[in-house]
Amino acid sequence: MNEFKLRREQLLAELPLNSMVVLFAGKGVKRSADADYPFAVNHNFAYLTGIDEPEAVLMIVKIRHRTTATLFIRDIDLALQKWNGKYISIDETKKISEIDSVTYLSAFESTFVSQLTRAGVNRLYLDLERLNLTDRPLAGEPFAKKIKEAYPALTLENIYPMIATMRTVKSDVEVEKIENCISVTKSAFERMVRNARNSNFEYELQAEFEYELKRIGAAPAFEMIVAGGGRSTVLHYVENNDALSEDELVLCDMGASVALYNSDISRTFPKSGKFTDRQKLLYNIVLEAMEAVFEKIKPGVMLKELNDVVVNLYEKRLKEIGLIKERSEISNYYYHGVSHFLGMDVHDVGQIENMVLVAGNVITVEPGLYVEAESIGIRIEDDVLVTEDGYRNLSESIVKTVEKIEALMNNG
Numbered sequence: 001m002n003e004f005k006l007r008r009e010q011l012l013a014e015l016p017l018n019s020m021v022v023l024f025a026g027k028g029v030k031r032s033a034d035a036d037y038p039f040a041v042n043h044n045f046a047y048l049t050g051i052d053e054p055e056a057v058l059m060i061v062k063i064r065h066r067t068t069a070t071l072f073i074r075d076i077d078l079a080l081q082k083w084n085g086k087y088i089s090i091d092e093t094k095k096i097s098e099i100d101s102v103t104y105l106s107a108f109e110s111t112f113v114s115q116l117t118r119a120g121v122n123r124l125y126l127d128l129e130r131l132n133l134t135d136r137p138l139a140g141e142p143f144a145k146k147i148k149e150a151y152p153a154l155t156l157e158n159i160y161p162m163i164a165t166m167r168t169v170k171s172d173v174e175v176e177k178i179e180n181c182i183s184v185t186k187s188a189f190e191r192m193v194r195n196a197r198n199s200n201f202e203y204e205l206q207a208e209f210e211y212e213l214k215r216i217g218a219a220p221a222f223e224m225i226v227a228g229g230g231r232s233t234v235l236h237y238v239e240n241n242d243a244l245s246e247d248e249l250v251l252c253d254m255g256a257s258v259a260l261y262n263s264d265i266s267r268t269f270p271k272s273g274k275f276t277d278r279q280k281l282l283y284n285i286v287l288e289a290m291e292a293v294f295e296k297i298k299p300g301v302m303l304k305e306l307n308d309v310v311v312n313l314y315e316k317r318l319k320e321i322g323l324i325k326e327r328s329e330i331s332n333y334y335y336h337g338v339s340h341f342l343g344m345d346v347h348d349v350g351q352i353e354n355m356v357l358v359a360g361n362v363i364t365v366e367p368g369l370y371v372e373a374e375s376i377g378i379r380i381e382d383d384v385l386v387t388e389d390g391y392r393n394l395s396e397s398i399v400k401t402v403e404k405i406e407a408l409m410n411n412g
């Protein structure tokens, strides 16, 4: 049984009787005229099927004595295939997903209706994820409206929290995929940093990083941040168009995406290849906070507690160097959380308040320190697996001590 089937079994076990799940792969969003944005598959759909194909639909039914899974894929269109390439075949879909019942999309509506009425389904689960009131609706939402009108007695439920919780615990295969993204990031980071001394603009560093990703067949996991000097105190600076000067630190927040998984790494280094004493002092405080967080990571700990570790350490160290007098002033210099989940999404699903870590979680550890008055912003970020008895730093091999960064930049 492959991973996708295993996950469907796990989901089925949790579903109440007489229920149905319908998940849409989605389709590319229209950009302009006849051009679409690149297709990005619904991750919950892909998580349960392994299929990365526009317009596909998964239907799962659980009634007494019977559970079924059916996948619907686009009907073969010979004319369109001459323009857009081959659609996935029924055989290939079966092989990847381990779903025996694969058919064409043109059969979806009649199959759906017959399952609903004849099988006695009274509960329909759709992916109704929505973070903001104004978000563009996922494919499940318009479908939900249509079904609610046609079958007012049917109970509609959101499957999202159930799948999101499953997704927070990574299998070995998933961890390997993330590790692969990290190793691509390492190689791209090293190429970039070796070229840093000869680069004059932030976008030149971005080009080096992205060249290496492309060369390996990966893609950026998100809009990379290359922020020199004071730009690094803006958390989501992505313009990357300013000139770099010799005395600046450069903050890079970067990741690679391969086969629907991601890495999310930050490193900060001196443009000149050598930290000043002041930069080194502040940098080592962030690094110390990071090490302190690592030591805290194990099952049973809350993400919020990890952030407390950073704030406690900062309170001590920032008072020592005279940057602050009161604990409350820390928020002037550190204004984001230290951790988030990582997986098929960079800011991965499942993170809820007071969430307690369990073995198999993959989280980022990313303390930062931003001193606007000195045009210094530092963030160091690794990707970490929570294990039974602690943690494993998956991105340990991407250098981050002052000595190693300087060595890489100068001896490459």
Ligand SMILES: [Mn+2]
Binding pocket: 264, 340, 364, 366, 381
């Ligand atoms: Mn991050």
